[in-house]
Amino acid sequence: MLVFRKGESVNLVAALTVLKEQLIQMGDLLPxxxxxxxxxxxxxxxxxxxxxxxxxxxQLYIMLREVEGSLYKLKYIRDEGRRIAIETIKEIGKPQTxxxxxxxxFLEYFTISPQSLDPAGIVWKLxxxxxxxxxRFKDEVRLLAPAADETQANNLENTLExxxxxxxxxKVIRHYYLLGKKTLxxxxxxxxxxxxxxxxxxxxxxxxxxxxxAYGQPIGDGVGALVAAKLMHxxxxxxxxxxxxxxxxxxxxxxxxxxxxxxxxxxxxxxGDAIKTxxxxxxxxxxxxxxxxxxxxLEGEDVGEVAEGVGAAIGGPGVxxxxxxxxxxxxxxxxxxxxxxxxxxxxxxxxxxxxxxAADKAIERIRQVILERTKEGDKVIIAGVxxxxxxxx
Amino acid sequence: xxxxxxxxxxxxxxxxxxxxIIFVTLALALAALVLAISLYSNPExxxxxxxxxxxxxxxxxxxxxxxxxxxxxxxxxxxxxxPITTTIECRKCGFKSVREFQRGDYVFKEVEPCQKCNEKMIxxxxxxEVREKGxxxxxxx
Numbered sequence: 001m002l003v004f005r006k007g008e009s010v011n012l013v014a015a016l017t018v019l020k021e022q023l024i025q026m027g028d029l030l031p032x033x034x035x036x037x038x039x040x041x042x043x044x045x046x047x048x049x050x051x052x053x054x055x056x057x058x059q060l061y062i063m064l065r066e067v068e069g070s071l072y073k074l075k076y077i078r079d080e081g082r083r084i085a086i087e088t089i090k091e092i093g094k095p096q097t098x099x100x101x102x103x104x105x106f107l108e109y110f111t112i113s114p115q116s117l118d119p120a121g122i123v124w125k126l127x128x129x130x131x132x133x134x135x136r137f138k139d140e141v142r143l144l145a146p147a148a149d150e151t152q153a154n155n156l157e158n159t160l161e162x163x164x165x166x167x168x169x170x171k172v173i174r175h176y177y178l179l180g181k182k183t184l185x186x187x188x189x190x191x192x193x194x195x196x197x198x199x200x201x202x203x204x205x206x207x208x209x210x211x212x213x214a215y216g217q218p219i220g221d222g223v224g225a226l227v228a229a230k231l232m233h234x235x236x237x238x239x240x241x242x243x244x245x246x247x248x249x250x251x252x253x254x255x256x257x258x259x260x261x262x263x264x265x266x267x268x269x270x271x272g273d274a275i276k277t278x279x280x281x282x283x284x285x286x287x288x289x290x291x292x293x294x295x296x297x298l299e300g301e302d303v304g305e306v307a308e309g310v311g312a313a314i315g316g317p318g319v320x321x322x323x324x325x326x327x328x329x330x331x332x333x334x335x336x337x338x339x340x341x342x343x344x345x346x347x348x349x350x351x352x353x354x355x356x357x358a359a360d361k362a363i364e365r366i367r368q369v370i371l372e373r374t375k376e377g378d379k380v381i382i383a384g385v386x387x388x389x390x391x392x393x
Numbered sequence: 394x395x396x397x398x399x400x401x402x403x404x405x406x407x408x409x410x411x412x413x414i415i416f417v418t419l420a421l422a423l424a425a426l427v428l429a430i431s432l433y434s435n436p437e438x439x440x441x442x443x444x445x446x447x448x449x450x451x452x453x454x455x456x457x458x459x460x461x462x463x464x465x466x467x468x469x470x471x472x473x474x475x476p477i478t479t480t481i482e483c484r485k486c487g488f489k490s491v492r493e494f495q496r497g498d499y500v501f502k503e504v505e506p507c508q509k510c511n512e513k514m515i516x517x518x519x520x521x522e523v524r525e526k527g528x529x530x531x532x533x534x
Contacts, residue, residue: 215494217494226500229500233501264502393501
C-alpha cells in the first residue's frame with residue numbers, strides 16, 4: 001500500500017489537497033453551499049429518482065435474493081435426503097447393482113387423484129388409486145432392497161417418501177423462482193416469498209424425519225399408536241385388515257378392542273377397515289369408539305397437550321375417516337376422540353419427551369371417557385392412529 | 394450418530410470469487426482507515442480525513458457483514474440430528490437403564506437380560522429431549 005511508505009504518503013496527501021481545492025472551485029460554480037452538501041443533495045435526488053422509477057424492481061431483486069437463499073437450503077436438504085435414502089438402501093437392502101438411478105426415478109413418481117366432476121363414489125376410486133400406489137411403492141422397495149425384512153422395507157418406504165416430498169418441495173419453489181426471474185413479475189415472487197417461512201418449516205421437518213425413518217425411530221405422529229401399544233402390551237394380538245393388529249383387553253370391567261397399525265416398521269395401516277371389521281364381528285354391539293391421534297397444535301399451545309372431543313380422529317386422504325363414519329352411522333355407535341397436540345415439525349421428527357409422556361395422560365383421559373360413557377360389561381373400541389414406526393405391540 | 398451433518402456440497406460451498414471480493418473490500422477499507430489517520434495528522438487535510446474515515450468504516454462494515462452472512466448460510470445448511478435416548482426396564486425388579494438409541498431398537502422390544510434378576514428387559518421408551526433456546530414468553534397469555 002502506498003500509504004505505508006513515507007515518501008509516497010506525502011505525495012498522496014499533496015494530490016488529495018489539490019483534488020480538494022479543485023472540488024471547492026467546482027463547488028463555487030454551483031449555487032447552494034459547499035461542494036459536499038451539494039454532492040449530498042445530488043445523492044438524495046438520485047435516491048428519490050431511483051426509488052420512484054426502480055423501487056419496485058429493487059424490491060423484486062431483494063425478494064428474489066431471499067427466495068434464492070431458501071432455494072439453496074432446499075437444494076441442500078433435498079440432496080441430503082437423496083443421499084441418506086441411497087446410503088440406507090445400500091446398507092440394509094444389499095442390492096446387487098447401484099440403486100442411484102432407480103432412486104432418482106422413484107423420487108419423480110406422482111399420483112393422479114381421481115376426477116371429481118361427479119363426486120359420487122370418489123372415495124372408492126381414491127382408495128383404489130392409493131392401494132395401487134402403495135403396492136407399487138412396496139414392489140419398488142423390494143427391488144431396490146432385496147435383503148430388507150418387512151420392518152426394514154416399511155422404514156425404507158417411509159424414507160423414500162420423505163425424500164420424495166423434499167424433492168417435490170424443492171422443484172415447486174425452484175419453478176416459481178425461475179418463473180418470477182423470467183417474467184420479473186413482482187406478484188409471482190411475492191406469493192412464493194410470503195409462504196416461504198411455512199414451506200421451509202415443512203422441509204426442515206421432513207429433513208429431520210429422514211433420519212428417523214432410516215433408523216426406525218418413533219416419530220411424533222406415532223403417539224396414537226404408542227397409546228394403543230401401551231394398552232395392548234402383554235395381551236395376545238391378532239392381525240386385522242389392513243396392516244393392523246387388535247388385542248382384546250379387559251379395561252375397567254369392560255372389554256376393549258385395542259387397534260393399532262402393525263409395528264415396529266413404518267406403517268399407518270387402514271384403521272378404517274380394522275374398526276369396520278371389529279364392529280361387524282360384534283354385529284354392531286359396540287358401546288363406544290375412542291380414537292387417539294396426534295393433532296396439529298396452534299401457536300401458543302404446549303407440545304403434548306391432551307384434548308378431548310367427538311368425531312373420527314384420523315388424518316390422511318379421508319378414505320379411512322369416511323369408512324369409519326359410514327360404519328358408525330349404520331350401527332349408531334357414539335365416537336369420541338382424544339388428541340395429543342404437536343406441531344408439524346414434531347409430528348414427523350423423532351418423538352419428543354413431552355409427547356412420549358403425553359401418552360400416559362391420554363390413557364388417563366381414555367379411562368375417564370370409558371367410565372363416564374359406558375357401563376360395566378360393555379364392549380369398546382380404542383383405536384390408536386398414526387405411523388407406528390419404532391413402536392411394537 | 395453425529396450431532397450435525399457437515400458434508401460438503403454445492404450448496405454449502407462459498408464461491409472463491411465472492412470471498413476474493415470480500416477480502417479485497419476489507420483490505421481497501423483498512424487502507425482507507427490508515428489513510429484517514431495519516432491525513433488527520435495534517436491540519437490542512439483534516440476535512441478529507443473525515444470522509445476517508447467514513448468510507449473506511451462503511452467498507453469495513455459491509456465486508457464483515459457479507460462475510461458473517463456467508464458463514465451464517467453455511468451454519469443454516471446443517472441438518473440437526475438430536476440425540477435419541479432409549480430407556481430399558483426390567484418389569485420384574487424395576488431396574489432401569491438409559492442408553493443412546495441403536496438401530497433396530499423399538500418400543501416393547503425384548504433386549505438383553507437384567508443385570509439384577511436375569512429376567513429379559515424391554516425397551517419402554519425412545520424419545521429425544523429438546524432444550525428450548527432462550528425461550529422467553531413475549532406474549533404472556
